Amino acid sequence: MQPFEYTSPTSTSEVIQLLGAGETRALAGGTDLLTLMKSEVVTPQQLVNLKHTDLPRGITLDGDTLTIGALTSLSEIESSALAQGHAPALVEAIAVAATPQLRNMATLGGNLLQRPRCWYFRSPAFHCWLKGGSECQARDGENQHHAIFDRSPCVAVHPSDPATALVALDAEVVLRGADGERSVPIAEFFALPTDERRTENILSDDELITAVRVPPQMDMRGTYLKAMDRKVWAFALVSVAVTLRLDNGRIADARVVLGGVAPVPWRSAAAEQVLVGQQPDAALFDRAAQAALADAQPLKLNGYKVPLAQALIRQALAALSN
Ligand SMILES: Cc1cc2nc3c(=O)[nH]c(=O)nc-3n(C[C@H](O)[C@H](O)[C@H](O)COP(=O)(O)OP(=O)(O)OC[C@H]3O[C@@H](n4cnc5c(N)ncnc54)[C@H](O)[C@@H]3O)c2cc1C
Ligand code: SF4
The missing domain is CATH 3.30.390.50 (CO dehydrogenase flavoprotein, C-terminal domain)
Structure with missing residues (x-):
C-alpha cells in the first residue's frame, strides 16, 4: 500500500473542502476502499475519516418517507423495525449481502459507492478501460460474472444488493458538496460509465452522500x-x-x-x-x-x-x- 495522510475532521464541510483539494478519499467502513488501496488500484494521498463527522447516521420516518443516514451500517438497517415495515425489499437485500461481520462495518453510503468486483479491475496487473486504460480485458476474457446488457465500454456488473432494491423502491440519494445539497432519483444517480466519466454514478469528486430517502410505498x-x-x-x-x-x-x-x-x-x-x-x-x-x-x-x-x-x-x- 502506498503511504497516505490520515485526517479525522468533525464536520462534513471540512471533509468537502479536503475532497475538493484532490487526491483525497472519504473513508467510511473501509471494507471496499482499503482493499482497493492495498492492491494499489486506488492510491489517494489523503484519507478523510467520515465516522467522527456530523454526517447522518440512523433511520427516521418522516410522514411515510424513510430517511437513512449515509453512515448507517447495513446491520442497523437489517434490524430496524422502521426499515422492515417500510422497505422490506431493502432489508431482504441487505440480509443476503456479504457477511454479518462485514454488514457491521459497511455503511449504506459506502455500499452504494463500492467499485465493481471485475477481477481485471481489481488486479494491479491490468490497466483496464474503467481504470483509464484503452481496453476492456473482460470482453474477450473471463467474463462469466459480467454484464448481459452491453451498453457501455465496461461490462462489469454493479456489486451492490441494496442499490438494486433501492431502485425498485424509487429512492432518492441526498448529496452535499461545496455548492450545497441536491437530491437525485437513485435511478439517475447510477449511470453507465462513459469515456468522460469512468465511474458507475454521477457523484462529483468533492461530494458526499448524506442520506437515502425511500418515499411512501402506497400499498406496494x-x-x-x-x-x-x-x-x-x-x-x-x-x-x-x-x-x-x-x-x-x-x-x-x-x-x-x-x-x-x-x-x-x-x-x-x-x-x-x-x-x-x-x-x-x-x-x-x-x-x-x-x-x-x-x-x-x-x-x-x-x-x-x-x-x-x-x-x-x-x-x-x-x-x-x-
Ligand atoms: C468479502 C466481501 C463480500 C461482499 N459481499 C457483498 C454482497 O454480497 N453484496 C453487497 O452489496 N456488497 C458486498 N460487499 C461489499 C460491501 O458491502 C462494501 O464493501 C461495503 O458496503 C462498503 O461500505 P463501507 O462503508 O465499508 O465503504 P468504504 O470502503 O469506506 O467506501 C467505499 C467507497 O465509498 C466512498 N464513500 C463512503 N461513504 C461515502 C459517503 N457518505 N459519501 C461519499 N463517498 C463515500 C469511499 O470514498 C469509497 O470510495 C462485500 C465485501 C466483501 C469484502
Ligand atoms: S469489465 Fe469494466 S472493470 Fe472489467 S476489465 Fe472491462 S472495463 Fe475493466
Missing part, C-alpha cells in the same frame, strides 16, 4: 431474490428486486429491477409494461420475464444469466401475488 409489496454460487459471502450472479401493487385483483403498479446484469441496477420498463393492468398468473409472469431479457446480449461465458434472471423474476412475481 416488495421482495428481493439473489442467486449466488454459494450461500454466503458471495456477490449476486443475478438478483431481482420487484415491487408490486394489486388493486381489485389486477396489477396496478410494478417495478422490476435486475442486479448482476449491467454496470448499474437495471430497471426493466418492458417487463413492467407487460404486467400493469393485468391479472397475475404464471403465463403473465413468464411473458414479463421474457420481455425483461429480450434485449440481453450475453458474452461468451455468461449466457446462463438469461434463464437465471427469468426464473428469479417469475419467482418474485409469484411470491408477491399470493
